[in-house]
Amino acid sequence: MKKHRHVWHHVWHGRDDIGLRCECKAVRERKMTSYEKLQWKAHEKRFNAEIKRENKVWWEFERKFKTRKKEKRVKIGKKWFTPLLQDGWKWSGYDLMSRVEKWAEKYPEDVYVCYCDDTHFTGSRIFLILHRPGPRRIWGTSAVAVTQCDGLPPKEFFLYPGHMKGIHEALGKILKLRDRYS
Numbered sequence: 001m002k003k004h005r006h007v008w009h010h011v012w013h014g015r016d017d018i019g020l021r022c023e024c025k026a027v028r029e030r031k032m033t034s035y036e037k038l039q040w041k042a043h044e045k046r047f048n049a050e051i052k053r054e055n056k057v058w059w060e061f062e063r064k065f066k067t068r069k070k071e072k073r074v075k076i077g078k079k080w081f082t083p084l085l086q087d088g089w090k091w092s093g094y095d096l097m098s099r100v101e102k103w104a105e106k107y108p109e110d111v112y113v114c115y116c117d118d119t120h121f122t123g124s125r126i127f128l129i130l131h132r133p134g135p136r137r138i139w140g141t142s143a144v145a146v147t148q149c150d151g152l153p154p155k156e157f158f159l160y161p162g163h164m165k166g167i168h169e170a171l172g173k174i175l176k177l178r179d180r181y182s
């Protein structure tokens with residue numbers, strides 16, 4: 001590269017220091033100014049708050065209502081991991097239904113309670129729990145069907161926006177048909 005005046009771009013920062021680099025690969029470190037320190041603090045605070053919100057409601061649901069078991073340790077690269085696998089539910093039927101329903105009240109924008117009947121015609125629920133990769137994004141929703149009296153474990157599935165549209169359209173058509181008949 002020709003002789004030039006470096007243009008410094010921020011590459012990293014520590015507690016007090018900042019690292020800068022020019023396109024010519026020249027590197028420079030210096031102390032952060034107090035203004036920069038304040039800027040970074042504010043930025044980190046925002047960033048951490050966002051991370052905490054990520055899929056928070058779904059993780060809480062898993063923790064509260066599912067059981068997990070530790071699997072055999074596996075080696076990935078140079079590190080050992082103990083995978084935790086979801087392997088069941090802490091409750092089922094009415095017990096699970098009423099517990100999740102109560103919990104859902106805490107998150108009116110993230111958890112939706114839909115009513116249905118099971119094969120014994122007893123009142124059951126489909127819980128829709130949103131997955132949010134960030135505070136202002138929705139990735140899709142988990143649907144958990146909890147039946148009350150058929151003795152079957154809850155059934156869980158995932159809906160992307162396209163799936164939701166399909167169900168929404170089908171139900172719309174059925175309702176229209178019903179209106180036509182009545």
Ligand SMILES: [Zn+2]
Pocket residue numbers: 004005006007022023024025026
């Ligand atoms: Zn340069």
